[in-house]
Amino acid sequence: MTHSAHIAERWLYPTDAGLYCEPGDFFIDPHLPTPRAVITHGHADHARAGHDAVLTTSETAAIMRLRYGPDAVGRFETVAYGETHRINGLDLKLVPAGHILGSAQVVLEYQGSRIAISGDYKRSPDPTCEAFEPINCDVFVTEATFALPVFRHEVAQKEIQRLLASLRLEPDRPHLVGVYGLGKCQRVIKLLREEGYDDPIWLHGALISLCDLYKDLGHDLGDLRVVDTEKPGGTAQGIIMCPPSALGDRWSRRFPDSVSAFASGWMRIRARARQRGVELPLVISDHADWPELIGTIRETGAAEIWVTHGRDDALVHQLSQMGVKAKALALVGFEDEAE
């Protein structure tokens, strides 16, 4: 073990509540309420309510206020990307992670060693958020959601073209697209717009408020309409976005002859798509795939890699084959399905 990495273990380590930074006296993405939390991004398994103080990007703060109400967190302290923040001799910076709007890596520097905590991240372009910025560091703390060599995501644009091709082929069948409400939804909408789809896009009620927030934060999503809750189907047609749980649930019955699509990295695996009865699996992910994980780890130049959640066994094995020190932190509370 290198000297810096060895030292790092003494001031950043896993606890029951989550990853804890001792000199800064804060937790990163804790899953229990804490006095002070640094939050990488707004997904529910990373950003939880009940902390006394939260330090994060202004976008993530806006997302948390929207999701949990104005009083769910004692006080927000927001920092811009790249701005250095000094706490008890420790330097903290938030750097774009490319995962969703407002997502950040947490870069910590203390007594000469630098640790970057990735949160969730991806390297492929996303029109709704800033691109991941690789950080040269001693220890890189990475996610591993898709850490198996079978996971190589498609180019998102190509998947969107498949969706549009299917719609052209069967224009009379509404296309229900299951998407995670924060991030994936807005990314898919924006990609559709970039591909020239200008028709109204219909939304399940649960997706409205986050889309509105994206619009408020300056992301034009075009003509969005809400699926009428009263009438079966109503006037909705073409592309209809809904949470994955609504696919094949009672809500979807109002579209009796629909094509069910699901935009997720898990759709790479046929059994996953079949399990959900998905007719049009779209491999669009907001997480790094296997080559991105390996490539990013190399790019950081880190002598040691800590793996937070996902398929850590495969990644740790691969890194040890590459001669990189790696260990699984086995943090609890992160959801495999957060896609």
Added chain:
Amino acid sequence: MQRFANLVDSLAFTQSRNRKLSLLTDYFLTTSDPDRGWALAALTDGLPLRVPLRRILPEILADIVDPVLYHLSRDYVGDTAETVALLWPDRPEYQRDGARVTLDSVVTAFATAPNSSHAEILKGLLDALEPSSRFALLKLLGGAPRVGVSARLAKLALAQAFEQPVSEIEESWHAVDAPYLALFDWLNGDGPRPDPGGRPVFRPMMLAHPIEDEDRTKLDPDDLLAEWKWDGIRVQVAAQMGEVRLFSRTGDDISAGFPDIVTAFTGRNCILDGELLVVREDEVAPFNDLQQRLNRKTVSARMVRDYPAHIRLYDSLQIDEKDLRDLPLIERRKRLEHWHRAHPPLSTDLSPLVPFNTFDELTHLWQNTRAEGIEGLMLKRKDSPYLSGRPRGHWWKWKRAPLTLDCVLMYAQRGSGKRSSYYSDYTFGVWRDAPDDGAELVPVGKAYSGFTDAELLELDRFIRSNTTDRFGPVRAVSPKLVLEVAFDALQKSTRHKSGIAMRFPRIARIRWDKPVSEADTLSRAQSLLKAPSLDKRG
């Protein structure tokens, strides 16, 4: 290859039969020869290729992927072909050649090269293809794409695409080998209908209707022949010019799994209709035994010995080159008996006629079928010609009355396709002990039919408001509802916790009125276990 891969993908993710049909139709109309013929073969009988993937894959994977990562991936994906297709490195510099890979080039490459170079060929192909084509390729070579397409469905698609009667397609099908060039020429109007000539081909089968009360009042017993309905599977055995083929009801060629039957008929010249059974010392074994022999591409000598196949013959379509299908049944029967008496093949006998004079007599016989381990009765008009499909007014099946058990609904699973938003698959159980002893329920079966759409809505509502736990698409339901389940038979099973398995279970009635404490017990269920077959009539 890409077109075939797209077809395989679409078929795999499509539930609706009609949509599958239109995908196939579209493919056959827009793909050129010989690729569409190879695709047809791949989806039905399999390609005439033997590439030992089991041996080759580990060999070529060794250079490609770390074994630990491979096993973690294989465990996660659950399918070897898919795992390899996904983790094979993308090589853009080779993939430019991918468009040139056709099904025909794949078949030719493997068929003409020595076995020793198969690994190299496969490697080259995997390099040239993108993931979904790699998957299709591996499934193709593995012999079973498993995309829910039967030979029957493929024939229907051809019939639809080229507007020809499906019966003519079925007859011509086995007259030519893959890639069926002459078949497609004929379908395109560019050639004559392929003549099966001397080769054994499938003739569309004649099927029976379930008998209704009104049929019995209209029919005259003098016009009918009665036979026992055997508990096996319907087959057609076709033997000609030293070749023997065994076909299932849908025209799938299942000869490879039944070398014992093939041997018995080798050298004969006939097309016969009968029931495939496992028979030991003149006794019909339970259906379970036959099941051991089904769906196998190859079969070991041990299997053949332990589960000896047998055909109980009941009709003849062709004997010694003479097509008998236009003759009345009674005449065909006479010729079958004569032929069989003259030189009976091993592993065959005739399904005996059941003598009767009145319907009352027949009813009496029918009532005893269950006790005798027989599935029911078949009634056939003596003057019926052998027609394809399920023509009305000729043949009837009179299945023995179902058994029923009052079971308690335990789990419900979402259906698929149109039913994906409904909990439509039900697992139900009976009490292990008397219900008042604080007994537990033990699952005895699963059913997804027998109820109306209105009842499905009610069941769905009941399940959603009585859920106690969720496991993915499955919900555990609090034990409150009794389902009267009808089924054809109970069999011993080591795969089920209850030790029994139901055949053809369906929901007969929803007993909203019945307290769960009055549902049946496991010991009552066990009392219905199929008695060992008593029949030695054969």
